[in-house]
Amino acid sequence: MEQSEAILKIEDVHNIYEVGEVHINALRGVTLEVHSGDFVAVMGASGSGKSTLMHILGWLDRPTKGRNSFCGRSNRSA
Numbered sequence: 688m689e690q691s692e693a694i695l696k697i698e699d700v701h702n703i704y705e706v707g708e709v710h711i712n713a714l715r716g717v718t719l720e721v722h723s724g725d726f727v728a729v730m731g732a733s734g735s736g737k738s739t740l741m742h743i744l745g746w747l748d749r750p751t752k753g754r755n756s757f758c759g760r761s762n763r764s765a
């Protein structure tokens with residue numbers, strides 16, 4: 688069966704929050720694909736980066752580094 692195009696696709700996504708001189712590595716190289724019909728749960732300890740990941744998947748934030756696309760359309764990091 689032919690593989691469908693991913694609805695959500697992120698590759699090697701890093702996100703760093705800069706708070707003054709402190710750099711917080713919230714995501715360190717996350718790769719994920721979500722296809723039509725997939726059911727996905729994001730689980731992890733408090734502070735592990737779940738909300739940061741959701742902000743990037745929802746295009747509210749751009750990753751510091753890495754590729755992020757929705758239905759083949761890219762949201763490039765600056």
Ligand SMILES: Nc1ncnc2c1ncn2[C@@H]1O[C@H](COP(=O)(O)OP(=O)(O)OP(=O)(O)O)[C@@H](O)[C@H]1O
Nearest residue numbers: 704706711713731732733734735736737738739740
């Ligand atoms: N706006 C921000 N500025 C600076 N650091 C942040 C910011 N948002 C999150 N962080 C830090 O990034 C890391 C990941 O946080 P995030 O909120 O993504 O985790 P989470 O898995 O959603 O946690 P929780 O389960 O408590 O909601 C944590 O170290 C957090 O303190």
Ligand SMILES: [Mg+2]
Nearest residue numbers: 734737738739
């Ligand atoms: Mg959260």
